[in-house]
Amino acid sequence: ILNAHLDTGPELPAEASEAARKIEGAWVDGDLIFGKGVINDKAQLCAFMVAAAAVKKSGIRLKGDLIITGVAFETGTPSVDEYQGVNFPGEGFGTKWLVDRGVTADYALVGETSGFGIVQAECGAAWFKIRVYGRELYTPRLERGSSLKDHPNAFVKMAHVVQALERWAIDYERQERYEFSGGTIIPKAQVVHVRALGDIGHPAAFCDIYFDVRLVPGKKPGDIQKQLQKAVASLNLQFDIIPFQYSRGHIAKNAEPLIQAIQTAHRYVFGSEPPQPPSAEVSMWRDLNVFNETGIPSVCYGPPRQREAMSGGQNRAMKITDLVSATNVYALTILSLCGYEAD
Structure with missing residues (x-):
């Protein structure tokens, strides 16, 4: 063929x-x-x-x-x-x-x-959705709190999550580098989309981050999910991570x-x-x-x-x-x- x-x-x-x-x-x-x-x-x-x-x-x-x-x-x-x-x-x-x-x-x-x-x-590819939770709050009544966990705005929290994911991605491509007789595989990862539901006139109760991770052949998405869970958990805020696409390498x-x-x-x-x-x-x-x-x-x-x-x-x-x-x-x-x- x-x-x-x-x-x-x-x-x-x-x-x-x-x-x-x-x-x-x-x-x-x-x-x-x-x-x-x-x-x-x-x-x-x-x-x-x-x-x-x-x-x-x-x-x-x-x-x-x-x-x-x-x-x-x-x-x-x-x-x-x-x-x-x-x-x-x-x-x-x-x-x-x-x-x-x-x-x-x-x-x-x-x-x-x-x-x-x-x-x-x-490479294979695994796609993840990370949902970051906040609270709907009218702007004049906004109280930012004393920590990121207490901040009500999901987008403010999302910005910190994106930075945590980027730090993880930089380490990931260095650690997962794989050399074989046919060349050098360097699997990379990046945020590809961020969005929230609702209209622009009201703060959203949550924000979704879509994350594309490339995998060396044989790597499982469950292993990556655990690593991402640990990286984001260090921020001490409410979030969920789910995989929604996996293609094998x-x-x-x-x-x-x-x-x-x-x-x-x-x-x-x-x-x-x-x-x-x-x-x-x-x-x-x-x-x-x-x-x-x-x-x-x-x-x-x-x-x-x-x-x-x-x-x-x-x-x-x-x-x-x-x-x-x-x-x-x-x-x-x-x-x-x-x-x-x-x-």
């Missing part, structure tokens, strides 16, 4: 900047191709299609089967609170749907940006024939060994986790990203020559792994 995803992320808000709107499109400038959807992940899907078309056009008959899949909802939003239903499936829904309906193979190559390194593992097993095929193809195209992938590329969640979880050995390979100034990540650009090189590697990998007979 050659697998890439078609979805690019959520719809832009009405107040999005001109630069944010522009990067939603796609264009060529000099030797670079720009675009949020191009880089993640339509360029790699197109490269798979061009590689397969080239093999077919050459007259070569493959001995093994080749399946190309362009899936949706690789970047699905988790289900929580009022956000329920098919539009909030969590990570990897499209590829899970695919495998559950019998689209399987001996190996799966996921096309994503990887700096031309071979990504052999990805995996290190590829029995993927050596796929890895060797990519290495051979990379050496032929570049004249050198593939580099180690950047740490970020092995510290996120991608669809190879779905394949590895279901017993289909899977790795990821693709071109590097280039810098630009319009998106939040500032990395939604790619060299056209790099995309062509990746296409050549994909085509040679197909021939090596599937085997072939020439007409």
Whole structure:
């Protein structure tokens, strides 16, 4: 299976900047191709299609089967609170749907940006909701109390909780750093959203913090919940912590024939060994986790990203020559792994 995803992320808000709107499109400038959807992940899907078309056009008959899949909802939003239903499936829904309906193979190559390194593992992800309690209190009658515990305002308490979570996250990524033969995993964590119910004219009785934690393969969300509980409890205020999404991370097993095929193809195209992938590329969640979880050995390979100034990540650009090189590697990998007979 050659697998890439078609979805690019959520719809832009009405107040999005001109630069944010522009990067939603796609264009060529000099030797670079720009675009949020191009880089993640339509360029790699197109490269798979061009590689397969080239093999077919050459007259070569493959001995093994080749399946190309362009899936949706690789970047699905988790289900929580009022956000329920098919539009909030969590990570990897499209590829899970695919495998559950019998689209399987001996190996799966996921096309994503990887700096031309071979990504052999990805993190899991656990999402937590931390509810911080206060009291509804009319502003003229506000009495702040002598301690954080006594303060009635949930948002004031929330600010301290966010700082405690940030301190925990800094220690976490240092303590959980994991080096293996395929690179270095640095699982990170951050607050991704804060909100309260009700209207802006009245103080809320509670405030919710949504916290995204990446996990090294094998790490359990229950372990993280206990650590977060301890970190926030040190503030001596009323709160609850619940997990609402868990996606497992995996290190590829029995993927050596796929890895060797990519290495051979990379050496032929570049004249050198593939580099180690950047740490970020092995510290996120991608669809190879779905394949590895279901017993289909899977790795990821693709071109590097280039810098630009319009998106939040500032990395939604790619060299056209790099995309062509990746296409050549994909085509040679197909021939090596599937085997072939020439007409």
